[in-house]
Amino acid sequence: MSGGALLLLAALYYLDGQGVLPLALGACALHEGGHWLAIRALGGRVAALRITCVGAEMRLSARLPLGYGAQIIAALAGPCANLLAAWAAARTGTEAGYCFAGLNLALAAFNLLPAAPLDGGRVLWCVLALLAGRERAEEAVPLLSAALSGGLACGALLLLWQGRGNLTLLITALWLLAAPAAHLRGKGPARGRGRG
Numbered sequence: 001m002s003g004g005a006l007l008l009l010a011a012l013y014y015l016d017g018q019g020v021l022p023l024a025l026g027a028c029a030l031h032e033g034g035h036w037l038a039i040r041a042l043g044g045r046v047a048a049l050r051i052t053c054v055g056a057e058m059r060l061s062a063r064l065p066l067g068y069g070a071q072i073i074a075a076l077a078g079p080c081a082n083l084l085a086a087w088a089a090a091r092t093g094t095e096a097g098y099c100f101a102g103l104n105l106a107l108a109a110f111n112l113l114p115a116a117p118l119d120g121g122r123v124l125w126c127v128l129a130l131l132a133g134r135e136r137a138e139e140a141v142p143l144l145s146a147a148l149s150g151g152l153a154c155g156a157l158l159l160l161w162q163g164r165g166n167l168t169l170l171i172t173a174l175w176l177l178a179a180p181a182a183h184l185r186g187k188g189p190a191r192g193r194g195r196g
Contacts, residue, residue, distance in 0.1 A: 001050075001051045002050070002051065002052045002053065004052060004053035005051045005052050005053045007053070008053040009021075020099065020103070023096070023099055023100045023103055024103050026100065027082060027085065027100065027103040027104045027107050028055075028056065028107065030081045030082060030085050030104070031056075031078040031079070031081055031082050031107055031108075031111070032049070032056050032058070032078065033081060034077040034078040034079075034080060034081025034082070035058055035074055035075070035077050035078040036058070037077065037081075038073055038074040038076075038077030039058070039060065039066070039074045039077075042066055042070040042073060042074060043064060043066070043070075044060050044061065044064050044065070044066045044070070044074070045060065045061040045063070045064045046058050046059070046060060046061070047059050047060060047061040047062075054175060068126040068127075068129055068130045069126075069130075071122060071126045072122075072123050072126045072127070075119040075120075075122040075123050075126070076119065076123060078108075078111060078119055079107075079108035079109075079111050079112050079119055080108075082104040082105070082107050082108035082111075083104070083105070083108050085100070085101075085104045086100075086101040086102075086104035086105045086108070087101075089101040089104065110172075113148065113176070114144060114145070114148060115145040115148050115149060115176045115179070116141055116142060116145040116176075116179045117145075117176065117179040118176075121141060121145055124141055124144065125137045125141045128140055128141065142179075145176065145179065146177060148176070149173050149174075149176040149177035150173075150177065152169065152172070152173035152176065153170060153173035153174060153177060155169070155173075156169035156170035156172075156173050157170065
């Protein structure tokens, strides 16, 4: 766990007057658990789990690699776990259940965006690698991720200019833009390993 993650957790705990933080951490744990279970079921092995202030990253063992199809299933398993948890929580009919359902829905939807550091970006990379080859996927995914992130940043700026937005969307868009920008400059990997 990084120092930034610990500082963020401490700040969120201090600011959390409604008790949402444990529910959010539970949604994140279910998300990563979904990935882990799928990886294990598909014959892979998680070599490391790193938790940072922007999410979790699983590194798979190089000795037990997963094929493109298995990587797609493993990437979708986290959002699917969140969708299942949202369905179950909403059926409770309680305020906490609805809050937990909303957190899970938001986490699933965000991670399905086709941007490089997210699960949707991993799925996009694998599909392109299957259809056009690894090299084409390495070229296309950072460009597509940058276009999506740039569009989100423009939308966030427009909402802020109109007085109808907050900084969260802009910060998220800039964070998403950092991964493809680093790759396009030759300083980072073309695809993420999954964020939760």
